[in-house]
Amino acid sequence: MTDTRDELETRGPASGPPPLLRFVAAKVGGGVVSLFLVAVLGFFLFRVLPGDPARTMTRSTPVSAEQLAALRHRFGLDQPLYLQFRDFLLNLLHGDLGTSYIYNRPVAELIVERIGPTVLLVGTATVLAVLVGLWMGTRAAWRQGGAVDRWFTSVGLTLWSVPTFWLGLLLLMAFGVGVGPLPGLFPVAGMSSPDVPPGVVARVLDVAHHLVLPCLTLVAVIYAQFMMVMRTSLLEEMGAEYLTTARAKGLREDLVRRRHAVPNALLPTVTLIFLHLGLVVAGAITVETVFSWPGLGLLTYEALRVPDLPLLQGTFIVLAGSVIVMNVLAELIYRLLDPRVRDS
Amino acid sequence: MNPILRMDGVSVTYRGSVRPRQAVIDANLTLEPGATLGLAGESGCGKTSLALAVLRLLPRSADVDGTILLDGQDIERLTWGGLRAARWASASVVFQGAMHALNPVRTIADQIAEPIRLHSSERLSAAVSRARVVELLERVEIPARRRDAYPHELSGGQRQRVMIAMALACEPRLIIADEPTTALDVVVQSQVLSLLRRLVAERGIALLMISHDLSVLAASCRRLAVMYRGRLVEEGPAHRLASAPEHEHTGELAAAFPTIGDTASRYQGAGEPVGAAGSTRRPLLSAEGVSVEFTDRHRNRVPAVREVDLDVTGDEILALVGQSGSGKTTLARTLLGLRRPDTGVVHYDGRPIPTSGRRLRDFRGNVQLVLQDPTGALNPRHTVYEAVAEGLRVHGGAADEAARVHEALEAAELRPAEEFAGRFPHELSGGQRQRVVIAGALVLCPRVLVADEPVASLDATVRGEILALLLRLRRERGVSSLVITHDLGLAWNIADRVAVMRAGAIVETGPVERVLIDPEHEYTTELLAAVPSFERSVS
Known part of the structure; x- marks a missing residue:
């Protein structure tokens, strides 16, 4: 096949700056459309669930038909579906996600309250897992089949396949409760102790102390994904001819790796990393439940048990929204990292 | 004067999982400072292994025996630090294929500056190294404003010019060029070759050039060496090897790159269509005023084919x-009905080609495509039988499928057919794979084969066999071929007529003997002048 770029030697420079603005606008626009679809889906998905929300709310207490009707009226459940949908969209634009049945408080307020702890826990864990995973993946690939590779790969795959709650409980017992002579080193539940001495430093240290076990559990379970993707991607680059060029230039092996191989191998991992950052908000339902971490995951878990429709709907929209936002960001960043994408 | 490169009894062995494979066997070479040596051979003959051994760039699985003295230093005895210092600074x-040899995510200036900074004794300021990069780029005739471009x-x-600039960066005493022009077309190839030739001559740099193309080497090097199955079988002055090759393999390599105008390199039967002279030679497949435009990313209309009239x-x-980039592949796609012309019309057998339905399928059966790279064209998980039978099945199947596949394999000279039918592509050689592709086309009994660079990815000796096959198909089965190529030698080998395309338009059409010997259009003359040949080898 002939390559049109090889045409005449006189192919001029790319004319003008790349239409960056148009690209950004297109991606952001696409993101907004997806967000809208998510909102629509969120609304109808929770409306087709079986069960009467008014009855759910009053499950424990006997109520009269009038009380039920009043309750329905208060939550707007007596309106036709299209009116409910219109109100839902209008409220959504104002940041109002409705009122939780179980907490009897605005959903938005609840989510804002819980999002901090979740981002702290899952965000820290994801960043650590990415760093550890990428580093280990690079090491493993550089000496493929060597002892380091075999160890890293088998340990990583084992941890990846372990059920999260089981690993969490194990760590909880070993380091939280204490086994045999080993005392409990870390707190077993929650994000802070009730009896913290005053002062910012003391509080930060207290939260960090609580963070160790849940964070460790999460990192152990997810880092292998980053490691395996990095390993595969670097292995693909290892045979690349530009690495021979780099070696022929007289570069040390670690420079060949750092300057040439890794920047190319990182590209495929960018998408994966941002997908995970998007899921950070979702929290980790299992880990937050095991360690009673007051985050969005625990909130979702509580909402599911009832089920608390407005709360579920709210968490659903926030979660989907963050995935979409992160994906748009990933595309923008990918464009910065790979000059070949910039021009297409 | 000490030689810049000296190899004594060098062997390269790859430790395989099954058994070791000897890539180079007992090679002896000497290269004086400023001398130029061309190393020729087919793919897999060990020439690249030999070249990479000079800088110890072979993979870990390779064992090198013998002595290699680079600039008086024994390469095998150097420490890693000493070796790194010698790399790029001495040689x-x-x-080959600079697209892959350059890092795709770094600018060319960055990559050229890297060895300069690495090998300079003091720390260079950014301004100094930038000035040096600009100077190097200008030396290879790339404007300085392109320095922040990425390879793509x-x-x-x-x-390829960037690669040359990079090679000159540390003023080495030896440049090893591994197939420096293989992916380029004739005109660009001759520009790059003359640039390389001039730069090494100006600076007295020794050149070790490796190629499968003897005529390219003859155009750039005073001495030639021929490698065959790991051994250096012949070495001598370029003009001697050209005029009186001693080893038969040298002759084979030379024959693959024909001398245009020499009747000896015209294949038997070329230029003699079987149809009785004067009988109805009506066009079978023809383009009338065909134009095709593409839309680029700035939404400009870019003409790829302009007002082309062409009859097969x-x-x-x-x-x-x-x-x-002259538009020949686009034109071929249009003739195949894979792309509709923006203006003009394509006729097959006197009627416009159908655009849908059963008649389109009939047309596709009659006009078959043979692609350049048989490895990419064959599904690695299909056996030869399946690959060939697929066309039949697409066209509604045939009761006598096995017989027709057998016949097509025989016609493509894969004999005995039964033996090949069950094999997978990776079990075949490059030439055999291309035969399978041709058999896949023949099974539908087409009247026209459209072959896009059918031998570009094949070795010299196999090339001749495939070309002979095309000629035989024409003679024995009356199958016409439209061969798309940048290789004028190929046209001289087998074609009856030749059409010269430039920037989307056909500038000249006529019988091969007329167009290639006595061209009317200046562009044809230009193309012919760019073809490297033994006759014009440096003496």
């Missing part, structure tokens, strides 16, 4: 020649 490399933004020729008559071999 640098121009790699440059044309193939420009990328029954039982002839027509060569469509032109540089890369």
